[in-house]
Amino acid sequence: MKDSRKTRSAGPLTYRGDAIPATTTDQRLLESRGPADWVHTDPWRVLRIQSEFVEGFGLLSEVGHAVSVFGSARSKPGTPHYELSQEIGGKLATSGYTVITGGGPGLMEAANRGAQEAGGTSIGLGIELPFEQSLNDHIDIGVTFRYFFVRKTMFVKYSQAFVVLPGGFGTMDELFEAITLVQTGKVTRFPVVLVGSRFWKGLRDWIRDSLLEEGTISPDDPDLMHLTDDADEVVDIIRKSHVDLARREFEAGRVADEAADLQAAERASDS
Numbered sequence: 001m002k003d004s005r006k007t008r009s010a011g012p013l014t015y016r017g018d019a020i021p022a023t024t025t026d027q028r029l030l031e032s033r034g035p036a037d038w039v040h041t042d043p044w045r046v047l048r049i050q051s052e053f054v055e056g057f058g059l060l061s062e063v064g065h066a067v068s069v070f071g072s073a074r075s076k077p078g079t080p081h082y083e084l085s086q087e088i089g090g091k092l093a094t095s096g097y098t099v100i101t102g103g104g105p106g107l108m109e110a111a112n113r114g115a116q117e118a119g120g121t122s123i124g125l126g127i128e129l130p131f132e133q134s135l136n137d138h139i140d141i142g143v144t145f146r147y148f149f150v151r152k153t154m155f156v157k158y159s160q161a162f163v164v165l166p167g168g169f170g171t172m173d174e175l176f177e178a179i180t181l182v183q184t185g186k187v188t189r190f191p192v193v194l195v196g197s198r199f200w201k202g203l204r205d206w207i208r209d210s211l212l213e214e215g216t217i218s219p220d221d222p223d224l225m226h227l228t229d230d231a232d233e234v235v236d237i238i239r240k241s242h243v244d245l246a247r248r249e250f251e252a253g254r255v256a257d258e259a260a261d262l263q264a265a266e267r268a269s270d271s
């Protein structure tokens, strides 16, 4: 027999008779303005962190093959490193790679600028900092993160390679995070290319003379980083590794559309 009591739906829920709440969910949402201190609690932060992942994945998941370029926020236009970063951004773009940077000034801006001027896609993953700062003017797609660790996940997840130009603590942090992920096998798919042999020589020597000597790294570990001064070589290293990876994946039968990926990588390598 049909239930003749009054009925109320609340989303997927159905209430009948005395079970019907006095107010609707919307009414409660719109009317209540209780204490606001809960927005500064960790459970709320977890939701904000989650929403940053959602925004980042949503924005970047349809971006094609990409390379992240890191380097000093302080280098000025017209300096040799700025020009080299701009050239690298341009060459990556003409080779079909989207260029991703931290979206800030200096060598990030230079790489975005090079990519944009070459007609490629230029992405900036900015970070909220204690001082006022906006994304640089050479970005086609940008997002600003609250949390460094969420932003770092985006660089690694959506890049085919890391290119690291001279920089300060921020750049070192990005370099060593990438190298640690490669060393520990958390990522297997990308080369880390250091650009600027004069700048990086001291670090390379220290890695060999101190870390290797002390046995705190393995003999092969110094080779996890490529070193060059040449924009064309940066692109060559990345393409070769991309083709090798696509071939390995294809041979392992891992991804259904890897054949198309391999062809694309080989085409890029031939161009």
Ligand SMILES: C/C(=C\CNc1ncnc2c1ncn2[C@@H]1O[C@H](COP(=O)(O)O)[C@@H](O)[C@H]1O)CO
Residues within 6 Å of the ligand: 069, 070, 071, 072, 073, 074, 101, 102, 103, 104, 105, 108, 126, 127, 129, 133, 166, 167, 168, 169, 170, 171, 172, 174
């Ligand atoms: C110092 C100034 C602005 C800083 N603005 C930044 N915006 C975006 N990303 C940044 C910024 N500063 C550091 N980063 C990240 O670290 C790397 C550069 O840091 P470094 O210490 O300068 O080497 C860079 O790759 C970013 O991802 C005002 O000019």
